[in-house]
Amino acid sequence: MDVVNLKCEPDLIPNLIRESGIYPAYHMNKQHWISMDIERYEDIEKLKMLVDMSYRLVGKK
DSSP, X not given: OOEEEEEOOTTTHHHHXXXXXXXXXXXXXXTTEEEEETTTOOOHHHXXXXXXXXXXXXXXX
16 A cells, blocks of 8 residues: 655545545644545545645645
8 A cells, every 4th residue: 555644734634534545644643644545546636736735734834
């Protein structure tokens, strides 16, 4: 299984983890992070959007 951890807006996480292939982040702060099974997740555009969001959130200082 190929998994990626992504930082996410906390208010989106409860709905996201209901989707197949998205889980509370393993070994991360589960209020701000999700884990995605990138082999199983089928919505490529949503995956790209979440990667972009994570990049913006991690880059904030």
